[in-house]
Amino acid sequence: MFKIGDFSRLVRVSVRMLRHYDEIGILKPKSIDHHTGYRSYSVDQIPKVNRIQVLKEMGFTLSEIGGLLNQDxxxxxxxxxxxxxxxxISEVIESEHVKLLKVESLIKFINKEDSNMKYEITVKNIPMYKMLSLRGIIPAYNAEGVLWEELGAFVEQHKVNVTDPSYAIYHDNGYKESDVDVEVTMCITEAVTETERIKVRELEGAPEMAIVFHEGPFEEMTSAYNALGVWMSSNHYDCMGPTRAIYHKGPWCEQDPADYLTEIQIPVVKKEIK
Structure with a gap:
């Protein structure tokens, strides 16, 4: 079972929206603690969340989605x-062409849903790193490049020697649709003078870090997070900290999004089996 924040992170749907789904009855938590009111979700609810998101992308209202889901x-x-x-959509004017492409993409996504879950998950001991850090609130995940540009400009201006790894760290308790709290970091081996925005800090290590590699467009990383959720449930792990990402390949070095390579990391701890 996953707490609502952990489930939000794995299915890439905000905590606020999961609560709304509960209120309108299209996705109820698997269980609710009667003493605390905390919601818990199970791994077998991941496909249903995917169905809801697909239908929303298609333009169906939540009321219509509820009716479709009731048809199982x-x-x-x-x-x-x-x-x-x-x-x-193909019968409407040319301005609707974007929707047509979205349909084709979503159909492809559903056909590949099972194969997308066949990610290889590994667990590694990640050491502590001394990092150059820039943290900020950005409008959405796809605006992360602004922070990387600012940090990169500082490194170039001050001729800082940086080494791998370079992490993006997502500090929000769950997936967010806006006002995303992101920290971008570069590993350093020398003394650096901080500024008001650029800080030097030690990035804590993790005795057990669950790691999955996603090859393909950033927009399709949901399948990798889903795979992590299934693996954590099957192997009795809990999330123990913010998600990290290392962008090994992206638009700065690859023309085809199919060749992008992202490493997703989540610190985990083994549950006590009673």
């Missing part, structure tokens, strides 16, 4: 539904 659609029926909507 399987993947084949859902793909048929999406194909029907695809035909409708």
């Amino acid at each position: 659609l399987d993947s084949r029926q859902l793909i048929s539904l999406l194909e029907s909507r695809k035909r409708q």
Whole structure:
């Protein structure tokens, strides 16, 4: 079972939206602690969250989604539904072309859903690093490049020697749709003078860090997070800190998003089996 914040992080849906889904009855927590009111979710709810997100992307209202979910659609029926909507979109004006491409992408996503879960998860001991750090609130995850540019400009201006790894660290308790708390870091081996925004700190190590590599567009990393959730549930692990990412390959070195390579890390601890 996952706490709502951990489940939010793994399915890439905000805590606020998960609570809303509960209120309107389309995704109820697996259990609610009667004493604390804390919600808990299970790994077998991940596919249902994916269905909801797919249907939202297609333009269905939450009320319509509730009705569709009550029909207990399987993947084949859902793909048929999406194909029907695809035909409708293809008949509208050229400005709707973006929606048509989105349908094709979502159909491909559903067809690949099972294979996308076949990620290899490893657990490693990650040491402490001395890091150059810049932390800020950004509008959305795809605006992270602004922080990297600022940190990179500081490194270049002050001729700082940096080494691998360079981490992006996500400090929010769960996935957020806006106002994202992100820290970008570069490993250093020498003394650096801090500024008001650029800090030097020790990034704590982790005795057990669950690691998964995602090859492909950043927008498709949800499948990697889903795989981590399944693996953690199957192997009795809990999240123990913020998610980290190392962007080994991206638009700065690859023209095709299919060649992007991202390493996702989550500190974990083994649960006590009673």
